[in-house]
Amino acid sequence: MIELRSDTFTKPDKAMRQAMYDAELGDDVYGEDPSVNALEAKMAELCEAEASLFVSSGTMGNLLPLIILGGRGKEVILHENAHILQHEVGGVAAVAGTLPIATPGERGILSAAAVKSRIKENDYDMAHTSLIAIENTHNFEGGSCWKKEQLEELSAFARSKNLPIHMDGARCFNASVSTGISLSEIFSHCTTANLCLSKGLGAPVGSMIVGPKDIIEESRRWRKILGGGMRQAGVLAAAGLYALEHNIQRLAEDHHNARVLAECLKQCSWAQVDINRVETNIIFIETPGLDARKVEALLLEKGVRVIATADQEIRLVTSLSVSAEEINSACRIFRELKISS
Known part of the structure:
Protein backbone atom coordinates (compact mmCIF):
# COMPACT_ATOMS: atom_id res chain seq x y z
CA MET A 1 0.00 0.00 0.00
CA ILE A 2 1.37 3.43 -0.99
CA GLU A 3 0.72 5.84 1.88
CA LEU A 4 0.02 9.39 0.71
CA ARG A 5 -2.51 10.52 3.33
CA SER A 6 -0.02 12.27 5.61
CA ASP A 7 3.59 12.39 6.72
CA THR A 8 2.33 11.43 10.19
CA PHE A 9 2.28 7.81 9.00
CA THR A 10 6.07 7.58 8.96
CA LYS A 11 7.60 4.85 11.13
CA PRO A 12 11.02 4.66 12.77
CA ASP A 13 13.54 2.82 10.61
CA LYS A 14 15.95 0.23 11.99
CA ALA A 15 18.64 2.77 12.84
CA MET A 16 16.19 5.02 14.68
CA ARG A 17 14.81 2.04 16.61
CA GLN A 18 18.35 1.11 17.62
CA ALA A 19 18.94 4.65 18.86
CA MET A 20 15.76 4.35 20.94
CA TYR A 21 16.91 1.01 22.35
CA ASP A 22 20.31 2.43 23.29
CA ALA A 23 18.95 5.64 24.84
CA GLU A 24 20.21 6.74 28.24
CA LEU A 25 17.22 7.24 30.54
CA GLY A 26 16.26 9.17 33.65
CA ASP A 27 13.19 10.88 35.08
CA ASP A 28 12.35 13.85 32.89
CA VAL A 29 9.86 15.30 35.38
CA TYR A 30 12.90 15.77 37.62
CA GLY A 31 14.91 17.07 34.65
CA GLU A 32 17.19 14.04 34.87
CA ASP A 33 16.67 12.26 31.56
CA PRO A 34 19.95 12.78 29.65
CA SER A 35 18.41 11.96 26.27
CA VAL A 36 15.60 14.50 26.72
CA ASN A 37 18.09 17.09 27.94
CA ALA A 38 20.29 16.47 24.90
CA LEU A 39 17.32 16.79 22.55
CA GLU A 40 16.19 20.05 24.12
CA ALA A 41 19.72 21.45 23.95
CA LYS A 42 20.06 20.39 20.30
CA MET A 43 16.80 22.03 19.28
CA ALA A 44 17.61 25.24 21.10
CA GLU A 45 20.98 25.29 19.33
CA LEU A 46 19.43 24.75 15.89
CA CYS A 47 16.99 27.64 16.42
CA GLU A 48 19.46 29.80 18.37
CA ALA A 49 16.79 29.98 21.07
CA GLU A 50 17.36 30.35 24.81
CA ALA A 51 15.64 27.08 25.61
CA SER A 52 13.34 24.34 24.32
CA LEU A 53 10.89 21.82 25.73
CA PHE A 54 9.96 18.31 24.58
CA VAL A 55 6.19 17.79 24.50
CA SER A 56 4.01 14.89 23.43
CA SER A 57 2.41 16.42 20.33
CA GLY A 58 2.18 19.40 18.03
CA THR A 59 -1.20 20.25 19.51
CA MET A 60 0.41 20.59 22.95
CA GLY A 61 3.28 22.47 21.35
CA ASN A 62 0.79 25.10 20.19
CA LEU A 63 -1.49 25.02 23.22
CA LEU A 64 1.11 25.88 25.85
CA PRO A 65 2.23 29.15 24.15
CA LEU A 66 -1.43 30.00 23.55
CA ILE A 67 -2.08 29.66 27.29
CA ILE A 68 0.98 31.67 28.29
CA LEU A 69 1.14 34.35 25.59
CA GLY A 70 -2.53 34.41 24.63
CA GLY A 71 -4.32 34.30 27.94
CA ARG A 72 -7.92 34.06 29.05
CA GLY A 73 -10.22 36.77 27.75
CA LYS A 74 -7.69 37.92 25.15
CA GLU A 75 -7.55 37.48 21.38
CA VAL A 76 -5.10 35.72 19.09
CA ILE A 77 -4.97 36.73 15.42
CA LEU A 78 -4.39 33.80 13.10
CA HIS A 79 -5.16 32.66 9.57
CA GLU A 80 -8.70 31.54 8.81
CA ASN A 81 -7.46 28.07 7.77
CA ALA A 82 -4.91 27.73 10.57
CA HIS A 83 -4.44 24.26 12.01
CA ILE A 84 -4.76 25.78 15.50
CA LEU A 85 -8.21 27.06 14.59
CA GLN A 86 -9.56 24.25 12.43
CA HIS A 87 -7.94 21.00 13.60
CA GLU A 88 -6.94 21.20 17.27
CA VAL A 89 -10.35 20.51 18.81
CA GLY A 90 -10.96 24.12 19.85
CA GLY A 91 -8.25 23.98 22.51
CA VAL A 92 -7.36 27.62 21.85
CA ALA A 93 -10.75 28.58 23.31
CA ALA A 94 -11.65 25.59 25.50
CA VAL A 95 -8.33 25.33 27.35
CA ALA A 96 -6.33 28.51 26.70
CA GLY A 97 -9.48 30.64 27.02
CA THR A 98 -8.26 32.76 24.13
CA LEU A 99 -10.57 34.02 21.40
CA PRO A 100 -9.24 33.14 17.91
CA ILE A 101 -9.71 35.88 15.33
CA ALA A 102 -9.78 34.30 11.86
CA THR A 103 -7.96 36.46 9.32
CA PRO A 104 -7.68 36.03 5.54
CA GLY A 105 -4.34 35.85 3.82
CA GLU A 106 -3.12 34.61 0.46
CA ARG A 107 -1.86 31.02 0.81
CA GLY A 108 -1.88 31.27 4.60
CA ILE A 109 0.40 34.31 4.84
CA LEU A 110 -0.74 37.10 7.18
CA SER A 111 0.23 40.56 5.99
CA ALA A 112 0.83 43.37 8.45
CA ALA A 113 -2.15 45.20 6.95
CA ALA A 114 -4.46 42.23 7.50
CA VAL A 115 -3.31 41.85 11.10
CA LYS A 116 -3.60 45.58 11.76
CA SER A 117 -7.24 45.50 10.71
CA ARG A 118 -7.98 42.88 13.39
CA ILE A 119 -6.15 44.40 16.36
CA LYS A 120 -8.15 45.63 19.35
CA GLU A 121 -6.27 47.69 21.90
CA ASN A 122 -8.15 50.28 23.94
CA ASP A 123 -11.88 49.57 24.07
CA TYR A 124 -12.70 48.41 27.59
CA ASP A 125 -15.65 46.29 26.42
CA MET A 126 -13.66 44.27 23.86
CA ALA A 127 -11.17 41.45 24.26
CA HIS A 128 -7.73 42.89 23.60
CA THR A 129 -5.29 41.37 21.13
CA SER A 130 -2.46 39.58 22.92
CA LEU A 131 -0.84 37.33 20.29
CA ILE A 132 -0.29 36.69 16.58
CA ALA A 133 -0.03 33.05 15.46
CA ILE A 134 1.40 32.00 12.11
CA GLU A 135 1.83 28.60 10.44
CA ASN A 136 4.93 27.59 8.45
CA THR A 137 4.49 25.57 6.30
CA HIS A 138 0.76 26.10 6.07
CA ASN A 139 -0.91 22.70 5.92
CA PHE A 140 -4.29 23.50 4.41
CA GLU A 141 -2.91 26.14 2.08
CA GLY A 142 -0.88 23.44 0.33
CA GLY A 143 2.37 23.43 2.29
CA SER A 144 3.11 27.07 1.52
CA CYS A 145 6.19 28.70 3.05
CA TRP A 146 6.74 32.11 4.56
CA LYS A 147 9.35 34.10 2.65
CA LYS A 148 12.03 36.13 4.38
CA GLU A 149 10.49 39.49 3.53
CA GLN A 150 7.07 38.36 4.75
CA LEU A 151 8.50 37.32 8.10
CA GLU A 152 10.41 40.58 8.37
CA GLU A 153 7.34 42.68 7.63
CA LEU A 154 5.09 40.94 10.13
CA SER A 155 7.69 40.76 12.91
CA ALA A 156 8.51 44.45 12.55
CA PHE A 157 4.82 45.29 12.79
CA ALA A 158 4.35 42.98 15.79
CA ARG A 159 7.24 44.67 17.61
CA SER A 160 5.70 48.07 16.93
CA LYS A 161 2.55 46.87 18.69
CA ASN A 162 4.43 44.97 21.42
CA LEU A 163 2.74 41.75 20.34
CA PRO A 164 4.46 38.34 20.50
CA ILE A 165 4.35 35.92 17.56
CA HIS A 166 3.90 32.18 17.99
CA MET A 167 4.74 30.00 15.01
CA ASP A 168 3.06 26.69 14.43
CA GLY A 169 6.08 25.22 12.70
CA ALA A 170 4.88 21.62 12.58
CA ARG A 171 6.56 21.42 9.17
CA CYS A 172 9.05 24.25 9.60
CA PHE A 173 11.88 21.88 8.71
CA ASN A 174 10.23 21.54 5.30
CA ALA A 175 9.98 25.32 5.04
CA SER A 176 13.65 25.75 5.87
CA VAL A 177 14.79 23.16 3.33
CA SER A 178 12.50 24.55 0.63
CA THR A 179 13.32 28.26 1.06
CA GLY A 180 16.92 27.94 2.18
CA ILE A 181 16.16 30.10 5.24
CA SER A 182 17.78 28.61 8.33
CA LEU A 183 15.68 27.57 11.31
CA SER A 184 17.46 30.19 13.39
CA GLU A 185 16.60 32.99 10.98
CA ILE A 186 12.97 31.88 10.76
CA PHE A 187 12.72 31.70 14.54
CA SER A 188 14.38 35.11 14.96
CA HIS A 189 11.07 36.62 13.84
CA CYS A 190 9.02 34.76 16.47
CA THR A 191 8.70 34.68 20.23
CA THR A 192 7.89 30.98 20.45
CA ALA A 193 7.58 28.14 17.97
CA ASN A 194 6.35 24.57 17.86
CA LEU A 195 8.36 22.16 15.69
CA CYS A 196 7.20 18.59 15.14
CA LEU A 197 9.52 15.60 15.13
CA SER A 198 6.85 13.10 14.14
CA LYS A 199 6.01 14.28 10.63
CA GLY A 200 8.59 14.48 7.87
CA LEU A 201 11.47 13.77 10.24
CA GLY A 202 10.07 10.32 10.96
CA ALA A 203 10.12 10.16 14.76
CA PRO A 204 7.19 8.25 16.29
CA VAL A 205 6.15 10.86 18.86
CA GLY A 206 6.86 14.38 19.93
CA SER A 207 7.19 18.06 19.26
CA MET A 208 9.46 20.82 20.54
CA ILE A 209 8.64 24.28 21.84
CA VAL A 210 11.42 26.83 21.51
CA GLY A 211 11.52 30.27 23.07
CA PRO A 212 12.82 32.47 25.88
CA LYS A 213 13.88 30.64 29.04
CA ASP A 214 11.11 32.09 31.20
CA ILE A 215 8.39 31.05 28.75
CA ILE A 216 9.85 27.56 28.42
CA GLU A 217 9.92 27.16 32.20
CA GLU A 218 6.29 28.29 32.40
CA SER A 219 5.49 25.87 29.57
CA ARG A 220 7.07 23.09 31.62
CA ARG A 221 4.64 23.87 34.47
CA TRP A 222 1.66 23.92 32.13
CA ARG A 223 2.81 20.68 30.52
CA LYS A 224 2.57 19.10 33.96
CA ILE A 225 -0.85 20.65 34.63
CA LEU A 226 -2.17 19.17 31.37
CA GLY A 227 -0.83 15.70 32.17
CA GLY A 228 2.09 15.93 29.76
CA GLY A 229 4.91 15.25 32.20
CA MET A 230 6.74 12.14 31.02
CA ARG A 231 9.15 10.03 33.06
CA GLN A 232 11.71 7.94 31.15
CA ALA A 233 10.95 9.88 27.98
CA GLY A 234 14.47 9.41 26.61
CA VAL A 235 13.24 6.44 24.60
CA LEU A 236 11.22 8.93 22.55
CA ALA A 237 13.75 11.75 22.72
CA ALA A 238 16.42 9.49 21.22
CA ALA A 239 14.25 9.12 18.13
CA GLY A 240 13.97 12.89 17.91
CA LEU A 241 17.74 13.31 18.22
CA TYR A 242 18.30 10.75 15.48
CA ALA A 243 15.79 12.58 13.27
CA LEU A 244 17.51 15.93 13.76
CA GLU A 245 20.89 14.43 12.92
CA HIS A 246 19.86 12.38 9.88
CA ASN A 247 16.50 13.36 8.40
CA ILE A 248 16.36 17.11 7.83
CA GLN A 249 18.16 17.59 4.52
Whole structure:
Protein backbone atom coordinates (compact mmCIF):
# COMPACT_ATOMS: atom_id res chain seq x y z
CA MET A 1 0.00 0.00 0.00
CA ILE A 2 1.37 3.43 -0.99
CA GLU A 3 0.72 5.84 1.88
CA LEU A 4 0.02 9.39 0.71
CA ARG A 5 -2.51 10.52 3.33
CA SER A 6 -0.02 12.27 5.61
CA ASP A 7 3.59 12.39 6.72
CA THR A 8 2.33 11.43 10.19
CA PHE A 9 2.28 7.81 9.00
CA THR A 10 6.07 7.58 8.96
CA LYS A 11 7.60 4.85 11.13
CA PRO A 12 11.02 4.66 12.77
CA ASP A 13 13.54 2.82 10.61
CA LYS A 14 15.95 0.23 11.99
CA ALA A 15 18.64 2.77 12.84
CA MET A 16 16.19 5.02 14.68
CA ARG A 17 14.81 2.04 16.61
CA GLN A 18 18.35 1.11 17.62
CA ALA A 19 18.94 4.65 18.86
CA MET A 20 15.76 4.35 20.94
CA TYR A 21 16.91 1.01 22.35
CA ASP A 22 20.31 2.43 23.29
CA ALA A 23 18.95 5.64 24.84
CA GLU A 24 20.21 6.74 28.24
CA LEU A 25 17.22 7.24 30.54
CA GLY A 26 16.26 9.17 33.65
CA ASP A 27 13.19 10.88 35.08
CA ASP A 28 12.35 13.85 32.89
CA VAL A 29 9.86 15.30 35.38
CA TYR A 30 12.90 15.77 37.62
CA GLY A 31 14.91 17.07 34.65
CA GLU A 32 17.19 14.04 34.87
CA ASP A 33 16.67 12.26 31.56
CA PRO A 34 19.95 12.78 29.65
CA SER A 35 18.41 11.96 26.27
CA VAL A 36 15.60 14.50 26.72
CA ASN A 37 18.09 17.09 27.94
CA ALA A 38 20.29 16.47 24.90
CA LEU A 39 17.32 16.79 22.55
CA GLU A 40 16.19 20.05 24.12
CA ALA A 41 19.72 21.45 23.95
CA LYS A 42 20.06 20.39 20.30
CA MET A 43 16.80 22.03 19.28
CA ALA A 44 17.61 25.24 21.10
CA GLU A 45 20.98 25.29 19.33
CA LEU A 46 19.43 24.75 15.89
CA CYS A 47 16.99 27.64 16.42
CA GLU A 48 19.46 29.80 18.37
CA ALA A 49 16.79 29.98 21.07
CA GLU A 50 17.36 30.35 24.81
CA ALA A 51 15.64 27.08 25.61
CA SER A 52 13.34 24.34 24.32
CA LEU A 53 10.89 21.82 25.73
CA PHE A 54 9.96 18.31 24.58
CA VAL A 55 6.19 17.79 24.50
CA SER A 56 4.01 14.89 23.43
CA SER A 57 2.41 16.42 20.33
CA GLY A 58 2.18 19.40 18.03
CA THR A 59 -1.20 20.25 19.51
CA MET A 60 0.41 20.59 22.95
CA GLY A 61 3.28 22.47 21.35
CA ASN A 62 0.79 25.10 20.19
CA LEU A 63 -1.49 25.02 23.22
CA LEU A 64 1.11 25.88 25.85
CA PRO A 65 2.23 29.15 24.15
CA LEU A 66 -1.43 30.00 23.55
CA ILE A 67 -2.08 29.66 27.29
CA ILE A 68 0.98 31.67 28.29
CA LEU A 69 1.14 34.35 25.59
CA GLY A 70 -2.53 34.41 24.63
CA GLY A 71 -4.32 34.30 27.94
CA ARG A 72 -7.92 34.06 29.05
CA GLY A 73 -10.22 36.77 27.75
CA LYS A 74 -7.69 37.92 25.15
CA GLU A 75 -7.55 37.48 21.38
CA VAL A 76 -5.10 35.72 19.09
CA ILE A 77 -4.97 36.73 15.42
CA LEU A 78 -4.39 33.80 13.10
CA HIS A 79 -5.16 32.66 9.57
CA GLU A 80 -8.70 31.54 8.81
CA ASN A 81 -7.46 28.07 7.77
CA ALA A 82 -4.91 27.73 10.57
CA HIS A 83 -4.44 24.26 12.01
CA ILE A 84 -4.76 25.78 15.50
CA LEU A 85 -8.21 27.06 14.59
CA GLN A 86 -9.56 24.25 12.43
CA HIS A 87 -7.94 21.00 13.60
CA GLU A 88 -6.94 21.20 17.27
CA VAL A 89 -10.35 20.51 18.81
CA GLY A 90 -10.96 24.12 19.85
CA GLY A 91 -8.25 23.98 22.51
CA VAL A 92 -7.36 27.62 21.85
CA ALA A 93 -10.75 28.58 23.31
CA ALA A 94 -11.65 25.59 25.50
CA VAL A 95 -8.33 25.33 27.35
CA ALA A 96 -6.33 28.51 26.70
CA GLY A 97 -9.48 30.64 27.02
CA THR A 98 -8.26 32.76 24.13
CA LEU A 99 -10.57 34.02 21.40
CA PRO A 100 -9.24 33.14 17.91
CA ILE A 101 -9.71 35.88 15.33
CA ALA A 102 -9.78 34.30 11.86
CA THR A 103 -7.96 36.46 9.32
CA PRO A 104 -7.68 36.03 5.54
CA GLY A 105 -4.34 35.85 3.82
CA GLU A 106 -3.12 34.61 0.46
CA ARG A 107 -1.86 31.02 0.81
CA GLY A 108 -1.88 31.27 4.60
CA ILE A 109 0.40 34.31 4.84
CA LEU A 110 -0.74 37.10 7.18
CA SER A 111 0.23 40.56 5.99
CA ALA A 112 0.83 43.37 8.45
CA ALA A 113 -2.15 45.20 6.95
CA ALA A 114 -4.46 42.23 7.50
CA VAL A 115 -3.31 41.85 11.10
CA LYS A 116 -3.60 45.58 11.76
CA SER A 117 -7.24 45.50 10.71
CA ARG A 118 -7.98 42.88 13.39
CA ILE A 119 -6.15 44.40 16.36
CA LYS A 120 -8.15 45.63 19.35
CA GLU A 121 -6.27 47.69 21.90
CA ASN A 122 -8.15 50.28 23.94
CA ASP A 123 -11.88 49.57 24.07
CA TYR A 124 -12.70 48.41 27.59
CA ASP A 125 -15.65 46.29 26.42
CA MET A 126 -13.66 44.27 23.86
CA ALA A 127 -11.17 41.45 24.26
CA HIS A 128 -7.73 42.89 23.60
CA THR A 129 -5.29 41.37 21.13
CA SER A 130 -2.46 39.58 22.92
CA LEU A 131 -0.84 37.33 20.29
CA ILE A 132 -0.29 36.69 16.58
CA ALA A 133 -0.03 33.05 15.46
CA ILE A 134 1.40 32.00 12.11
CA GLU A 135 1.83 28.60 10.44
CA ASN A 136 4.93 27.59 8.45
CA THR A 137 4.49 25.57 6.30
CA HIS A 138 0.76 26.10 6.07
CA ASN A 139 -0.91 22.70 5.92
CA PHE A 140 -4.29 23.50 4.41
CA GLU A 141 -2.91 26.14 2.08
CA GLY A 142 -0.88 23.44 0.33
CA GLY A 143 2.37 23.43 2.29
CA SER A 144 3.11 27.07 1.52
CA CYS A 145 6.19 28.70 3.05
CA TRP A 146 6.74 32.11 4.56
CA LYS A 147 9.35 34.10 2.65
CA LYS A 148 12.03 36.13 4.38
CA GLU A 149 10.49 39.49 3.53
CA GLN A 150 7.07 38.36 4.75
CA LEU A 151 8.50 37.32 8.10
CA GLU A 152 10.41 40.58 8.37
CA GLU A 153 7.34 42.68 7.63
CA LEU A 154 5.09 40.94 10.13
CA SER A 155 7.69 40.76 12.91
CA ALA A 156 8.51 44.45 12.55
CA PHE A 157 4.82 45.29 12.79
CA ALA A 158 4.35 42.98 15.79
CA ARG A 159 7.24 44.67 17.61
CA SER A 160 5.70 48.07 16.93
CA LYS A 161 2.55 46.87 18.69
CA ASN A 162 4.43 44.97 21.42
CA LEU A 163 2.74 41.75 20.34
CA PRO A 164 4.46 38.34 20.50
CA ILE A 165 4.35 35.92 17.56
CA HIS A 166 3.90 32.18 17.99
CA MET A 167 4.74 30.00 15.01
CA ASP A 168 3.06 26.69 14.43
CA GLY A 169 6.08 25.22 12.70
CA ALA A 170 4.88 21.62 12.58
CA ARG A 171 6.56 21.42 9.17
CA CYS A 172 9.05 24.25 9.60
CA PHE A 173 11.88 21.88 8.71
CA ASN A 174 10.23 21.54 5.30
CA ALA A 175 9.98 25.32 5.04
CA SER A 176 13.65 25.75 5.87
CA VAL A 177 14.79 23.16 3.33
CA SER A 178 12.50 24.55 0.63
CA THR A 179 13.32 28.26 1.06
CA GLY A 180 16.92 27.94 2.18
CA ILE A 181 16.16 30.10 5.24
CA SER A 182 17.78 28.61 8.33
CA LEU A 183 15.68 27.57 11.31
CA SER A 184 17.46 30.19 13.39
CA GLU A 185 16.60 32.99 10.98
CA ILE A 186 12.97 31.88 10.76
CA PHE A 187 12.72 31.70 14.54
CA SER A 188 14.38 35.11 14.96
CA HIS A 189 11.07 36.62 13.84
CA CYS A 190 9.02 34.76 16.47
CA THR A 191 8.70 34.68 20.23
CA THR A 192 7.89 30.98 20.45
CA ALA A 193 7.58 28.14 17.97
CA ASN A 194 6.35 24.57 17.86
CA LEU A 195 8.36 22.16 15.69
CA CYS A 196 7.20 18.59 15.14
CA LEU A 197 9.52 15.60 15.13
CA SER A 198 6.85 13.10 14.14
CA LYS A 199 6.01 14.28 10.63
CA GLY A 200 8.59 14.48 7.87
CA LEU A 201 11.47 13.77 10.24
CA GLY A 202 10.07 10.32 10.96
CA ALA A 203 10.12 10.16 14.76
CA PRO A 204 7.19 8.25 16.29
CA VAL A 205 6.15 10.86 18.86
CA GLY A 206 6.86 14.38 19.93
CA SER A 207 7.19 18.06 19.26
CA MET A 208 9.46 20.82 20.54
CA ILE A 209 8.64 24.28 21.84
CA VAL A 210 11.42 26.83 21.51
CA GLY A 211 11.52 30.27 23.07
CA PRO A 212 12.82 32.47 25.88
CA LYS A 213 13.88 30.64 29.04
CA ASP A 214 11.11 32.09 31.20
CA ILE A 215 8.39 31.05 28.75
CA ILE A 216 9.85 27.56 28.42
CA GLU A 217 9.92 27.16 32.20
CA GLU A 218 6.29 28.29 32.40
CA SER A 219 5.49 25.87 29.57
CA ARG A 220 7.07 23.09 31.62
CA ARG A 221 4.64 23.87 34.47
CA TRP A 222 1.66 23.92 32.13
CA ARG A 223 2.81 20.68 30.52
CA LYS A 224 2.57 19.10 33.96
CA ILE A 225 -0.85 20.65 34.63
CA LEU A 226 -2.17 19.17 31.37
CA GLY A 227 -0.83 15.70 32.17
CA GLY A 228 2.09 15.93 29.76
CA GLY A 229 4.91 15.25 32.20
CA MET A 230 6.74 12.14 31.02
CA ARG A 231 9.15 10.03 33.06
CA GLN A 232 11.71 7.94 31.15
CA ALA A 233 10.95 9.88 27.98
CA GLY A 234 14.47 9.41 26.61
CA VAL A 235 13.24 6.44 24.60
CA LEU A 236 11.22 8.93 22.55
CA ALA A 237 13.75 11.75 22.72
CA ALA A 238 16.42 9.49 21.22
CA ALA A 239 14.25 9.12 18.13
CA GLY A 240 13.97 12.89 17.91
CA LEU A 241 17.74 13.31 18.22
CA TYR A 242 18.30 10.75 15.48
CA ALA A 243 15.79 12.58 13.27
CA LEU A 244 17.51 15.93 13.76
CA GLU A 245 20.89 14.43 12.92
CA HIS A 246 19.86 12.38 9.88
CA ASN A 247 16.50 13.36 8.40
CA ILE A 248 16.36 17.11 7.83
CA GLN A 249 18.16 17.59 4.52
CA ARG A 250 16.54 14.51 3.00
CA LEU A 251 13.21 16.40 3.11
CA ALA A 252 14.23 17.76 -0.29
CA GLU A 253 13.54 14.25 -1.65
CA ASP A 254 9.95 14.49 -0.41
CA HIS A 255 9.56 17.87 -2.07
CA HIS A 256 10.88 16.46 -5.34
CA ASN A 257 8.50 13.50 -5.09
CA ALA A 258 5.58 15.86 -4.53
CA ARG A 259 6.48 17.72 -7.73
CA VAL A 260 6.66 14.42 -9.62
CA LEU A 261 3.18 13.49 -8.41
CA ALA A 262 1.81 16.94 -9.23
CA GLU A 263 3.25 16.86 -12.76
CA CYS A 264 1.64 13.47 -13.28
CA LEU A 265 -1.74 14.53 -11.86
CA LYS A 266 -1.72 17.58 -14.10
CA GLN A 267 -1.97 15.19 -17.05
CA CYS A 268 -4.89 13.21 -15.59
CA SER A 269 -8.36 14.09 -16.88
CA TRP A 270 -10.00 13.53 -13.47
CA ALA A 271 -7.71 15.89 -11.53
CA GLN A 272 -6.80 19.56 -11.51
CA VAL A 273 -3.65 20.80 -9.80
CA ASP A 274 -1.74 24.08 -9.76
CA ILE A 275 1.93 23.11 -10.03
CA ASN A 276 3.01 26.53 -8.78
CA ARG A 277 1.33 25.87 -5.42
CA VAL A 278 3.43 22.78 -4.72
CA GLU A 279 6.26 24.21 -2.63
CA THR A 280 7.02 21.38 -0.23
CA ASN A 281 5.52 17.91 0.38
CA ILE A 282 1.79 18.69 0.30
CA ILE A 283 -0.40 18.59 -2.80
CA PHE A 284 -4.06 19.54 -3.06
CA ILE A 285 -5.96 18.51 -6.16
CA GLU A 286 -9.50 19.23 -7.28
CA THR A 287 -11.77 16.59 -8.80
CA PRO A 288 -14.24 18.67 -10.84
CA GLY A 289 -17.61 16.97 -11.19
CA LEU A 290 -16.43 13.97 -9.20
CA ASP A 291 -17.03 12.96 -5.59
CA ALA A 292 -13.58 13.11 -3.99
CA ARG A 293 -14.51 10.32 -1.60
CA LYS A 294 -15.34 8.08 -4.53
CA VAL A 295 -11.94 8.86 -6.05
CA GLU A 296 -10.33 8.12 -2.68
CA ALA A 297 -12.08 4.73 -2.52
CA LEU A 298 -11.10 3.82 -6.08
CA LEU A 299 -7.46 4.66 -5.43
CA LEU A 300 -7.55 2.61 -2.25
CA GLU A 301 -8.68 -0.39 -4.31
CA LYS A 302 -5.63 0.16 -6.53
CA GLY A 303 -3.26 0.35 -3.56
CA VAL A 304 -2.87 4.10 -3.02
CA ARG A 305 -4.07 5.85 0.13
CA VAL A 306 -5.07 9.52 -0.21
CA ILE A 307 -7.53 11.61 1.80
CA ALA A 308 -10.56 13.56 0.61
CA THR A 309 -10.59 16.94 2.36
CA ALA A 310 -13.72 18.34 0.73
CA ASP A 311 -16.45 17.23 -1.67
CA GLN A 312 -14.18 17.74 -4.68
CA GLU A 313 -10.74 18.03 -3.09
CA ILE A 314 -8.03 15.54 -2.21
CA ARG A 315 -4.79 15.97 -0.28
CA LEU A 316 -1.62 13.98 -0.90
CA VAL A 317 1.50 14.17 1.26
CA THR A 318 4.92 12.71 0.50
CA SER A 319 7.32 11.52 3.20
CA LEU A 320 10.28 9.28 3.91
CA SER A 321 7.88 6.33 4.09
CA VAL A 322 7.23 6.63 0.33
CA SER A 323 10.10 5.67 -1.96
CA ALA A 324 10.81 7.01 -5.43
CA GLU A 325 9.73 3.62 -6.81
CA GLU A 326 6.41 3.92 -5.02
CA ILE A 327 5.97 7.43 -6.38
CA ASN A 328 6.43 6.04 -9.90
CA SER A 329 3.92 3.28 -9.15
CA ALA A 330 1.42 5.82 -7.86
CA CYS A 331 1.85 7.87 -11.04
CA ARG A 332 1.10 4.80 -13.15
CA ILE A 333 -2.05 4.13 -11.12
CA PHE A 334 -3.14 7.76 -11.45
CA ARG A 335 -2.67 7.70 -15.23
CA GLU A 336 -4.57 4.44 -15.64
CA LEU A 337 -7.46 5.37 -13.34
CA LYS A 338 -10.82 5.40 -15.09
CA ILE A 339 -13.58 7.31 -13.33
CA SER A 340 -17.14 8.03 -14.41
CA SER A 341 -19.20 10.72 -12.73
